[in-house]
Amino acid sequence: MASCSNPWRLFPGMSPVAAASAPASVLSRSRKSTKVFAGLPHRRKPLLFGSSRGTRRARIRCVKDDSLHFDPSKIEPPPYSSYFDSTSGQLEPASGARASIPGKEYWPEGTEARVRAARAPAPVGESVGAPSFGKKPGSRRRGYKDQVASASAGDGAETDGDDDKPVVAVSESDDASEEPKDSLDEYVIYETPQEEKLSEYDMDKMMGRPHPFIDPAKAMLLGEPKTSEELWWHWRRKSEKQVWSRWQRRRPDVDTVFAKAMAETGQIKIFGDHPTRTEAALAKTRRHLYKEERLEAEQRRLEEIGPIAYYSEWVEAYKDKDTSHEAIQKHFEETGEDENGQLITMFQHQTAGEYRIMMGTDVRIQRDPLAMRMREDQIKQIWGVDPVYPTINYVQDPDEVIDYRGPEFHEPTPEVVPYLMEHGIMITKEELYARLNEEREDINQDITYIPEIKDPMATAVDIGEHSYNEDSDDEEEDVDKAVAQPESLEEKSKEGEMSLKEAIDDSENLTDFLMDFKEDE
């Protein structure tokens, strides 16, 4: 290749010399590789292309490939480098980037080894040999070529026709490979071209006539109709016997019930007892289409025969009248009343009943025959039950006796004590005592009256607990000092003041006995 056009456009910062020298380096490198194969020593890359020294030195050699050369200083720098944040004084990142990554003093263990391994540059340079995968150890060493060269040199000196041999060998191998082919097919068999089997499309294609891109026979081939078992959309649910609860049966769909009703009345045909959703959808669609078709027909009829003739169907008075276009025209010419006026006149002859029928609000006319004629359970499946009396349970017997539980049926725990008292379960203490007293036997009922002594100690008797000295003259040996005491008390209180009894009788309550104590005491 004597010259190669520069396929790379100039990137900013690239010098054309660099671009021009790039293919040069590629060429020289390939040339070097061929040199090495011959076993000759390779020299340093000669400067054959006249590029100046300065650009060659300024060129930066990447690790990956040498095809792109650019001067990094000529790349347009970003419009800013960095700012200091006004509040913190730290370097503000240019675009909301994260804070600076800490240095390697803060890295966890083992990170530095991994980072160093990742940063190690990949080896540059192309290898001249190829791996032998264990077959020829030492084949990529420097000394191996010498050995091979010396070995081959030793062998080559013996034979002279070395150059001829490989050529001869190649041709011989070619002959050897061709012969077995010919030996197998000795007789040539001619095949007649199959032209009759070509379809119209294939014929057109072959002859070059205009034809569609795809073969219509293949593209529009319907194929054999599948049975309903194969069709995936006609999947039928398994029979209901396997379910163990009525709640597991399928919920009826509006369309499904309608389709079933239609099938029962014979309007559509379904396969099986219950329509699938497909069949139901088909029936619904068909109904809808029929309705639309009918409506369109009606619209066409209206347009065709005119509104007066159309709506005279609903007006009994105009049933026998001539309402064709000609009659209307004649009437217009006679009376000057145009079509709309005649229409209004006609409607003035319509009765209210006829009007209701026309608008469809007459309930006596069944609007949807199938819906009216559906069975009750079918209706229930679609529209649900009666909102007032949805179930049997809500039907009420007017003669029923109401089970009245009382005004406080909903507050069943009243106050306990008055309840018990009321019902005579509980009585008061006084009454209890009263009753008990009544029941108790009164000993004193038929006995003489005995005045009760208020002083309990008055009837105290010495039962001989303590032993006394017989010899002592002491009057106070008598234990029962109460006997002696009142006499002493009486003696003491005789003097001036009132006696105790008189004081007690005179006092209102015990506070009268609180003397006037001096505060010092």
Place this chain on the structure above:
Amino acid sequence: MATPTASALFFPSHLPPPSLRFPSRRATATGVRPLSQPPCAGRPRLQAPPPPPPAEQVAEEQDDTPPLRLLEPPQEDDPFPSEMEPADPDFYRIGYARMMRAYGIEFLEGPDGMGVYASRDVEPLRRARVIMEIPLELMLTITQKKPWMFFPDIIPLGHPIFDIIESTDPETDWDLRLACLLLYAFDVEDNFWQLYGDFLPSADECTSLLVAPKEDLMELEDQDLASQMLKHQQRAIDFWQKHWDKAIPLKLKRLAPDHERFLWALSIVQSRSVNLKMRMGAFIQDANVLAPYADMLNHSPDANCFLHWRFKDRMLEVMIKAGHAVKKGDEMTIDYMSGVNSKFMERYGFSSPTNPWEHINFSSPAKIHMDSFLSVFSIAGLHDELYHNSALPSVETDFVDGAVVAAARALPTWSDGDVPAIPSVERKSAQVLQDECHQMLGSFSTTIQQDQQILDSDVHISKTREIAIKYRLHRKLFLQKIIDSLEIYQDRILF
């Protein structure tokens, strides 16, 4: 002659100079390969290379006063060694696609194999810095003890390979197991190892002595090592014959159709596997692991990387040791093990003239004073951790390397508190030892120059023969170094 790539010497560092490092499974960079490739080949690196210096500067050198160069990048050579070129980009790409990552390193291939080089400067840090992380799914892992656990579990339940693995002895046959697993992994569909196997050394390039024929083992001129290797080979072939050389189902047979393939797999396993204690779940599994990209790391006694298992996400990490400054172009290395050259040859298939653990059995009773020997070469540290102290001002950095450290360990020495060494006695014993070294050098069939000539010639020799020749060359170099160091010792011994 013993110093590897010159690029590392540009940069002053407080570490022991790179001359102490191994040339890392590679020959010295003087060989001319039969089909040599010019330096700085154009394969792309993992990161973009620095721009080529502009051509104007060539003309400016002729001016008297070169103008200020403000706008041009600073002149810097490609810090990577010149014969290394970047590996196939697919090498990293197949891992990158499976979540393996490499940070700040380049995989470079040279005539002697692949290596991992830093692609940017790293200042000495307080924490180890990850340069590679390899997920568990890429590795091939078998636990050392029973019950066998494979991570990832690629062996289906009824596969006959499991019976083979089951029949191995966990104490001794860990490499046979892993070889079976590797061969099976090559057969599993969509397995990473099917792709990675193309970057493993092939049978011709493999430097393990397991695949070496008998005459190459004879080139070693070390009877013990040769017999050991024969025993190992026989063991492997016996194992293969026991399990593969009979009527077995095809899915087992095609894994190792011949014993060479099995030997190759075994050599890969022995040289590239590592024994890790990995915490998986609740337990710590003692596992033999084939880790894909970490096995490209070469060995150095003063390594700057180590392997670490990250339990959190089950990654094997290769991390730069804390406190190690790394310049762009430094090779990332790992300490495989500390042992003599024959141990390295047996397991890994490489040797080094500056192995600080090299040992020579001296039979003479002469001894030299250890402290004075160490101080002559300003080697410091305890016996297990001898290092060259290059921070001292009056020190020459060219001569002292790992071989001198090994000499300090190998030579019979005495040290008795602060009893001083008598110089005449020291000189005498040094002489005796030098003579013994000369004797040992003479016992080899070829001289150093002859070996160098064989390696430098254009004749194509197989890899295993090459490493066998290198092994004996390194041994001779070591002996020569001992002789030279004893010479210097005799000169510099203090009164």
